Amino acid sequence: MHEVIWHGRGGQGVVLAAQILAESAYLQGFGGVTSAPTFGPERRGAPLTASTRISDAPIRTVSQIEQADIAVVLDPTVMTIVDIFGRLKNGGTIIINTPHSADDLSIDGCFTVATVDASGIARKQRLMVAGAPVMNTPMLGAFARATGLVSLNCVEKGLKKKMPADRAAANFSAVSAAFDVTVITPKHERD
Amino acid sequence: MSNVQIITGNEAAAVGVKLCDPRVVAAYPITPQSSLAEILSRYVEGGELKAEYVRVEGEHSALTVCISASTVGARVFTATSSNGLLYMHEQLHWAAGSRLPIVMCCVNRGVGAPWSIFNDQQDSVAQRDTGWIQMYCRDNQEIIDTIIQAYRIAEQVYIPVMVCYDGFVLSHTMMPVDIPDHEQVLKFLPPYKPHTILSPEDPRTINSVLFPGRRENPEGVLCDGYMEMRYKLQAAFEKARAVITETNAAFASSFGRDHGGLIWTYMTDDAELVMTGMGSIAAEAIAAADMLRNEGIKAGVVGIRVFRPFPTDDVIQAFERAQAILTFEKAISYGYEGALCSDLKAAFYGTGIHAPVHNYVAGLGGRDVKPRELAEAGRNALAMLDVRTMKNETRWLNCYTG
Numbered sequence: 001m002h003e004v005i006w007h008g009r010g011g012q013g014v015v016l017a018a019q020i021l022a023e024s025a026y027l028q029g030f031g032g033v034t035s036a037p038t039f040g041p042e043r044r045g046a047p048l049t050a051s052t053r054i055s056d057a058p059i060r061t062v063s064q065i066e067q068a069d070i071a072v073v074l075d076p077t078v079m080t081i082v083d084i085f086g087r088l089k090n091g092g093t094i095i096i097n098t099p100h101s102a103d104d105l106s107i108d109g110c111f112t113v114a115t116v117d118a119s120g121i122a123r124k125q126r127l128m129v130a131g132a133p134v135m136n137t138p139m140l141g142a143f144a145r146a147t148g149l150v151s152l153n154c155v156e157k158g159l160k161k162k163m164p165a166d167r168a169a170a171n172f173s174a175v176s177a178a179f180d181v182t183v184i185t186p187k188h189e190r191d
Numbered sequence: 192m193s194n195v196q197i198i199t200g201n202e203a204a205a206v207g208v209k210l211c212d213p214r215v216v217a218a219y220p221i222t223p224q225s226s227l228a229e230i231l232s233r234y235v236e237g238g239e240l241k242a243e244y245v246r247v248e249g250e251h252s253a254l255t256v257c258i259s260a261s262t263v264g265a266r267v268f269t270a271t272s273s274n275g276l277l278y279m280h281e282q283l284h285w286a287a288g289s290r291l292p293i294v295m296c297c298v299n300r301g302v303g304a305p306w307s308i309f310n311d312q313q314d315s316v317a318q319r320d321t322g323w324i325q326m327y328c329r330d331n332q333e334i335i336d337t338i339i340q341a342y343r344i345a346e347q348v349y350i351p352v353m354v355c356y357d358g359f360v361l362s363h364t365m366m367p368v369d370i371p372d373h374e375q376v377l378k379f380l381p382p383y384k385p386h387t388i389l390s391p392e393d394p395r396t397i398n399s400v401l402f403p404g405r406r407e408n409p410e411g412v413l414c415d416g417y418m419e420m421r422y423k424l425q426a427a428f429e430k431a432r433a434v435i436t437e438t439n440a441a442f443a444s445s446f447g448r449d450h451g452g453l454i455w456t457y458m459t460d461d462a463e464l465v466m467t468g469m470g471s472i473a474a475e476a477i478a479a480a481d482m483l484r485n486e487g488i489k490a491g492v493v494g495i496r497v498f499r500p501f502p503t504d505d506v507i508q509a510f511e512r513a514q515a516i517l518t519f520e521k522a523i524s525y526g527y528e529g530a531l532c533s534d535l536k537a538a539f540y541g542t543g544i545h546a547p548v549h550n551y552v553a554g555l556g557g558r559d560v561k562p563r564e565l566a567e568a569g570r571n572a573l574a575m576l577d578v579r580t581m582k583n584e585t586r587w588l589n590c591y592t593g
Contacts (some may be wrong), residue, residue: 022197022365039276039402039557040308058367060330060474063561091560131277161197 001032001055002149007084007157008074013136017074018050018160020140024150024158025054027174032059038051041075047078054149073097074118074135085109091187095146102185114146116182127174130142137171141178194370202356203331203368204270204296205230207242207338210376214265217256222308222356224298228270250275254295261291262397264388266342266383269293272358273300276314280321287424289398290386292345292352295336299470299521300358301556309454309557310358312470316498316522316530318353322424324431325498327469328356331368333450338370340438340507343380347438348431350424357471359557371446379445407514428500435497448560453502455494456509458484458495462491464569465513469495469531472519472553472560490569495531503538510539515572516548519565519588523552528585534569547572547581553588564588
């Protein structure tokens with residue numbers, strides 16, 4: 001089973017990203033998928049998480065993920081507030097929306113680090129909502145690249161399940177751009 | 192042809208209700224039930240569901256609208272959670288006493304005080320003795336399928352059915368659900384035939400005051416007294432066990448999914464350790480059993496799908512070979528122990544089952560329950576096997592206080 005925690009802030013589409021990944025993974029042929037928001041009230045701008053579980057067999061576990069295999073960070077400003085690495089398995093993968101490279105980030109421990117400037121891509125493609133760049137969908141492209149769990153084709157189909165065709169097309173353009181430029185630093189270690 | 196959609200428990204419930212074509216829906220929004228009420232009102236507004244959606248000022252009225260509509264011959268639906276269900280308490284008895292086949296979802300949530308919007312099952316377990324059939328779902332597929340079965344059961348035995356599923360844990364978690372075909376559902380679920388129709392063409396008094404004894408009506412016919420009518424409700428419950436089992440079997444042959452009749456079992460045939468619970472905690476116990484099996488411990492799970500009528504014969508059979516039994520309950524009868532634990536032990540009385548029954552209260556107010564915690568409780572139960580006398584002790588899982 002692959003357990004994924006999405007980190008971001010209320011209003012950034014964290015929950016929707018977790019849902020689109022579940023759709024994409026199911027289309028990819030994984031028989032067991034679940035996606036869940038953080039249970040309880042949510043506030044715009046406050047740090048929050050959502051989760052996706054992906055498995056070949058139907059999933060019977062509905063408890064919270066303790067240690068994820070993969071962490072996706074939509075908003076790098078939460079990294080200093082939330083203990084993201086405390087909920088990521090040693091040796092796991094962290095995918096970060098950042099213009100910086102893995103070496104420029106202070107990451108302790110043994111993780112595969114994938115970086116992509118999702119906000120920059122969204123701005124360049126004018127994929128904006130209420131004046132803010134859309135970063136949840138480009139991060140799905142980075143996820144596909146960094147993990148290999150879902151194909152771009154399945155992400156595109158997953159998008160279409162969750163939004164009208166024109167919006168899905170605009171988002172998919174950012175997904176594939178992010179896929180192309182995601183930089184993966186395997187088992188990044190820093191003293 | 193399957194039509195799989197990845198949806199939340201509340202979405203699954205709404206689709207399930209729509210497939211059953213109720214004519215009246217009355218509900219008052221309460222977390223975590225709210226999105227279920229919202230989706231149903233959208234269905235009605237958009238014409239997808241040809242029903243009247245009655246907006247009410249509270250849950251007591253929501254159920255009263257359902258009682259009235261059911262009395263004049265409509266198939267009805269309502270849903271609530273927690274304090275909303277408690278506010279219905281008086282009318283729960285009324286619906287059951289009137290023998291109205293109302294179907295309601297209880298999206299399980301802890302009860303205040305202190306306030307909690309999060310999941311446990313104190314709300315529905317506290318309504319155990321109101322005369323409603325109670326069914327508990329372990330995943331979102333079971334929610335949609337159980338609602339369809341619930342109407343068929345209710346309308347056959349004239350007992351209201353409460354379909355319970357865990358708030359947030361299921362109501363807000365998306366998973367693949369195979370949506371049954373509408374035509375096939377209508378074939379499975381015959382039209383609602385009321386036992387008595389209240390109509391202006393045939394005015395009559397229903398549920399007037401009864402005296403302790405039996406009495407003749409104006410036509411000289413000796414009628415049931417209060418006690419006889421209550422006896423008939425209990426007799427209907429006794430009959431409901433077979434109806435629930437038969438309905439599940441008919442559903443399995445029509446739709447290819449068997450959720451168990453009154454209970455479901457997982458690897459119990461050779462199990463020394465049998466864990467049990469209701470709803471999603473029993474599904475978590477399956478993951479715990481898998482962990483224990485990997486360590487060479489013969490573990491199994493019994494899921495209590497129907498809490499009332501209590502599946503007495505089924506549990507006796509399912510726990511026959513168990514050497515240690517664990518109940519995990521998201522509710523407690525304060526001053527004693529988990530209600531399921533008491534009921535199980537009562538069912539075992541006078542049978543050959545003498546295995547120790549360990550009672551755990553778990554997951555109150557949304558406290559996360561993990562398979563590894565259930566597995567650990569299982570190991571502890573096995574370690575205590577040689578202890579001859581068992582104290583009646585309820586343990587609180589993952590609960591620490593001064």
